[in-house]
Amino acid sequence: MGLLDIAFIVDDDPIHQFGMKILLERIKFSNEVLIYQNGQEAMDALTQLIENGKKLPSVIFLDLNMPIKDGWGFLDDFVEIPHQNREKVVIYVVSSSINPSDQEKAKNYAVVSNYIVKPINKGQLTKVLDDLGLIDAV
Amino acid sequence: MTPVKSVFQHASIPFAIINHEQFFVDFSKQWLSSFDLESDILGKNFFEAMPELPEELKIDINYCLEGIKNRSDSKRIVQKNGNSIWYDWKVSLLSEQDENSSPNILVILENVTHKRLEEDLLIKSQQVAKIGGWEIDLVRNTIYWSKMTKEIHEVPEDYIPDLAKGLSFYKEGHSRETMAKLVKDGIEQGIKWDAELQIVTSKGNVVWIRAIGEPEMLNNKCVRIVGTFQDIDRRKQAQLQLENSRASLKGTFDNSSIGMALVAKNGKFIDVNSSLCKSLGYSKDTLLNLNFQDITHPDDLEIDLFLLNELIKGKRNSYQIEKRYFNNNRQLVYVILTVTVERNVDGEISHFISQIVDISTRIKAEKKLKGLLELTTNQNNSLMNFAHIVSHNLRSHAANLTMISDFITDESLGEDIRKDSLKLLTKASKGLNETISHLNEVVQVKLEADKKLKSIPLNPLVDKVLTDIQAVIDENRAHVHISIPKNIEVKGVLAYLESIVLNLVTNAIKYKDQSKEKALVSISATEDNETVVLQVEDNGLGIDLDKYGEKLFGMYKTFHGNEDARGIGLFITKNQVESMGGKIVVESQPAVGTIFKVTLLKK
Structure with missing residues (x-):
C-alpha cells in the first residue's frame, strides 16, 4: 500500500518516466502512478476525473519543456480549476532547467510547492513525503 | 485827346499805348485776353486798371516819358493772393509827328511765369x-565748360579748360585711352559718343561720369562738338555693387556643394547648379527641360505640392522636407529639400529657390546600420537560445545518465529493472550524441556565415529538392505547385538553400491537415530591386502564433506531438537564412494553413 493514493508524472522524456516510476514504487509513494506525455494530456485527465466526481492526484510532478502544452501552459489551465476541487493537489516542478528565471517564474504560482532540478533521486522524493507530513510512516 | 483805333489791334502781341498822363489810348486784343481785361479800360489810368505790376515797369515808363527811347526788363511780383508772376516788358517812346502834342508810350508786356518756371526747373534738374x-x-x-561741368571736375568757376587739360582728367588707362579715341573719331569722322568712364577730379577723387558728345560737321570737317557731362558715380557704384553681389551669388550658386535650383511657378527648372546635376545624374540641359514633378518619387509628390501651394497662398515663406528623387538611372536619391519663395516688387511670386542636400549616403549608411543592428539582435537571440540549449538540453541528458547509472549500480534493485536500465543507458547516450551533433550543426552554420555567397538560380534548385523528396510527396498524396519566375537568382550557399527548401516543404507535408481532402503546398517567388522573397504556403494544421509565435524558431520546440518532430528543423533553417543575410517570417492560422516567407539577397 502506498502512502498516497494517486501521483501524476507529466513529462515527455521516456527515460525520466521510467526512472521516476521506479523511484516512486521503491519508496511506496502512492498506490497509483499515472504518466502523461504533456500538459494537455494531464489536463484532459484531470477534467475527466472532476467530471466523474473522482479523487484528484495528491501530487503532480510537472516537467516544464514539453510539446503541445508545456508546464507553464498546464499551470495556467490548472489555476482555472475551481478551488475546492484542487485544494489538496500538490505540484512539484521537475525540470532539467537551471535557468534562474524558470525557478523565479515557478515561485509565482502559489500551487507550485517546490522546484526540483533533475536528476531526481530517492532522497528528493522522500523529502516530498516529509513536506507532506508522511515521513514517519516510511 | 481822342483815342485812335490802332491798326495793330489784331496783332498777336500784347501791347498797349498810353499817353503822357498814363491813360490807355490803344491796346491789342491779346492785351485784354492776356490780362483778363475788358475794353472799357480805354481812357482809364494804366496803373489804376492794372494795379499789380512791378514797380520797375513804372520807373521804365517814366524814363521813356522823360525822353528815353527804349527800356526793357524782366521782373517778378508777388501778388496779394500770394501768386508770384514774372513779367517781361519792352517800353518804347513813340515819336510824334506833331511836335506840340505829348508823346505816347508803347508798352509790350508779357506774363512769362511759365517760361521762367521751366527754365528754373531745367537748371534745378540739371543740378539734381x-x-x-x-x-x-x-x-x-x-573749350567751354558749364558751371556744373566744372563742379563735377571740382575746379573753380573761373577755371579755363582746354582740350588737352580736359582729356588729362580722365583716369589713366582704359578711361583716358577710350576718351582720346572717341574725341579723335569724333573730330575726324563725326562719330557721336556716349560713354561711361572714370575721371580723377582736381581734388583727386575718382568719379564715374557719363560723357555724350555730338560733333557738328561742315563740309566734311568737324567744326564743333557739343555734349553733356554727367556725374553718375552713385548709380555706377550701386550698379557695380549689384553686379558684384550678383556675380558672387552666381558663384555661390554654381560652386555650392549643396544642390540648388531656381524653379518656376509651374515647377520647371529655370536654373540648376552643378552639385544638383551631379546628385541627380542629369546634364544641366536635360534638367532645364524637366520640372520637379517629373523626377519626384510619386509617394513624395503630394506633400511637396501641398507645401508648395501653401507658399503660393502666402501661408508660409519656406518649407523643408525629406524626399526622394529619381536619378537618370531611375535609382532613388534621398534629399533634404528647402524651398523659399522669391517675390518681385509687386509682391507676386517670381520663382522658388530650392536647396537640395543629398543624403543618400547617410540614408544608405542608416539602412546598413539598421540591418546590422537587426542582425546583431538576431544573433544575440540565437546565442541566448544556444546557451539555453547547452544548459537545458545537455543537462536533461546528463540528468538521465546520472539517474540510470544510479539504478545500474544499485544492487538492491531487481535484475529486470537493471537490465531495462542498461537499455535506457544506450538510449540516453544516443540522445546526448544527437543533441551534440545538432549543436555542432548550428555552430557550423554560424562559422560558415562568412562564406562567399554565390549567385544561385532558384528554379533548378527547387526542382532538385522536390525530386529528392518525391517519395514523401507521393506517399502523402500532396499536391505541390511551383510558380517561380524564370531566371530569378539569389545570393546564397547552395547547401543551405537546399536545406531550407527541403525543411519548409517537408514541414508543410508533415503537418498536413488530415481532415482536408488534399494536402496543398505552393512554392512561389517574387523579386524587387534588392531581394527575392521565397514563399512556401500550405493548407495544413497551422500554428497558433499568439501562443507559440516566439518559440517557433527555437531549438527543440515542437508543437503538434508528431512522433518524428525533433524541434530542430526551423531552428537550423532560421540560422541558415540569417547567415546568408536574409530573414524568415511566418504567417499562420490553426486549421487554415501556414505561410513561410524567406527574404533572400539578390546578386
Missing part, C-alpha cells in the same frame, strides 16, 4: 541730376 554741358569750338579752338 548733375548734368553739365560743354562745347569744343574747333574753328576758334576754344
Whole structure:
C-alpha cells in the first residue's frame, strides 16, 4: 500500500518516466502512478476525473519543456480549476532547467510547492513525503 | 485827346499805348485776353486798371516819358493772393509827328511765369541730376565748360579748360585711352559718343561720369562738338555693387556643394547648379527641360505640392522636407529639400529657390546600420537560445545518465529493472550524441556565415529538392505547385538553400491537415530591386502564433506531438537564412494553413 493514493508524472522524456516510476514504487509513494506525455494530456485527465466526481492526484510532478502544452501552459489551465476541487493537489516542478528565471517564474504560482532540478533521486522524493507530513510512516 | 483805333489791334502781341498822363489810348486784343481785361479800360489810368505790376515797369515808363527811347526788363511780383508772376516788358517812346502834342508810350508786356518756371526747373534738374554741358569750338579752338561741368571736375568757376587739360582728367588707362579715341573719331569722322568712364577730379577723387558728345560737321570737317557731362558715380557704384553681389551669388550658386535650383511657378527648372546635376545624374540641359514633378518619387509628390501651394497662398515663406528623387538611372536619391519663395516688387511670386542636400549616403549608411543592428539582435537571440540549449538540453541528458547509472549500480534493485536500465543507458547516450551533433550543426552554420555567397538560380534548385523528396510527396498524396519566375537568382550557399527548401516543404507535408481532402503546398517567388522573397504556403494544421509565435524558431520546440518532430528543423533553417543575410517570417492560422516567407539577397 502506498502512502498516497494517486501521483501524476507529466513529462515527455521516456527515460525520466521510467526512472521516476521506479523511484516512486521503491519508496511506496502512492498506490497509483499515472504518466502523461504533456500538459494537455494531464489536463484532459484531470477534467475527466472532476467530471466523474473522482479523487484528484495528491501530487503532480510537472516537467516544464514539453510539446503541445508545456508546464507553464498546464499551470495556467490548472489555476482555472475551481478551488475546492484542487485544494489538496500538490505540484512539484521537475525540470532539467537551471535557468534562474524558470525557478523565479515557478515561485509565482502559489500551487507550485517546490522546484526540483533533475536528476531526481530517492532522497528528493522522500523529502516530498516529509513536506507532506508522511515521513514517519516510511 | 481822342483815342485812335490802332491798326495793330489784331496783332498777336500784347501791347498797349498810353499817353503822357498814363491813360490807355490803344491796346491789342491779346492785351485784354492776356490780362483778363475788358475794353472799357480805354481812357482809364494804366496803373489804376492794372494795379499789380512791378514797380520797375513804372520807373521804365517814366524814363521813356522823360525822353528815353527804349527800356526793357524782366521782373517778378508777388501778388496779394500770394501768386508770384514774372513779367517781361519792352517800353518804347513813340515819336510824334506833331511836335506840340505829348508823346505816347508803347508798352509790350508779357506774363512769362511759365517760361521762367521751366527754365528754373531745367537748371534745378540739371543740378539734381548733375548734368553739365560743354562745347569744343574747333574753328576758334576754344573749350567751354558749364558751371556744373566744372563742379563735377571740382575746379573753380573761373577755371579755363582746354582740350588737352580736359582729356588729362580722365583716369589713366582704359578711361583716358577710350576718351582720346572717341574725341579723335569724333573730330575726324563725326562719330557721336556716349560713354561711361572714370575721371580723377582736381581734388583727386575718382568719379564715374557719363560723357555724350555730338560733333557738328561742315563740309566734311568737324567744326564743333557739343555734349553733356554727367556725374553718375552713385548709380555706377550701386550698379557695380549689384553686379558684384550678383556675380558672387552666381558663384555661390554654381560652386555650392549643396544642390540648388531656381524653379518656376509651374515647377520647371529655370536654373540648376552643378552639385544638383551631379546628385541627380542629369546634364544641366536635360534638367532645364524637366520640372520637379517629373523626377519626384510619386509617394513624395503630394506633400511637396501641398507645401508648395501653401507658399503660393502666402501661408508660409519656406518649407523643408525629406524626399526622394529619381536619378537618370531611375535609382532613388534621398534629399533634404528647402524651398523659399522669391517675390518681385509687386509682391507676386517670381520663382522658388530650392536647396537640395543629398543624403543618400547617410540614408544608405542608416539602412546598413539598421540591418546590422537587426542582425546583431538576431544573433544575440540565437546565442541566448544556444546557451539555453547547452544548459537545458545537455543537462536533461546528463540528468538521465546520472539517474540510470544510479539504478545500474544499485544492487538492491531487481535484475529486470537493471537490465531495462542498461537499455535506457544506450538510449540516453544516443540522445546526448544527437543533441551534440545538432549543436555542432548550428555552430557550423554560424562559422560558415562568412562564406562567399554565390549567385544561385532558384528554379533548378527547387526542382532538385522536390525530386529528392518525391517519395514523401507521393506517399502523402500532396499536391505541390511551383510558380517561380524564370531566371530569378539569389545570393546564397547552395547547401543551405537546399536545406531550407527541403525543411519548409517537408514541414508543410508533415503537418498536413488530415481532415482536408488534399494536402496543398505552393512554392512561389517574387523579386524587387534588392531581394527575392521565397514563399512556401500550405493548407495544413497551422500554428497558433499568439501562443507559440516566439518559440517557433527555437531549438527543440515542437508543437503538434508528431512522433518524428525533433524541434530542430526551423531552428537550423532560421540560422541558415540569417547567415546568408536574409530573414524568415511566418504567417499562420490553426486549421487554415501556414505561410513561410524567406527574404533572400539578390546578386
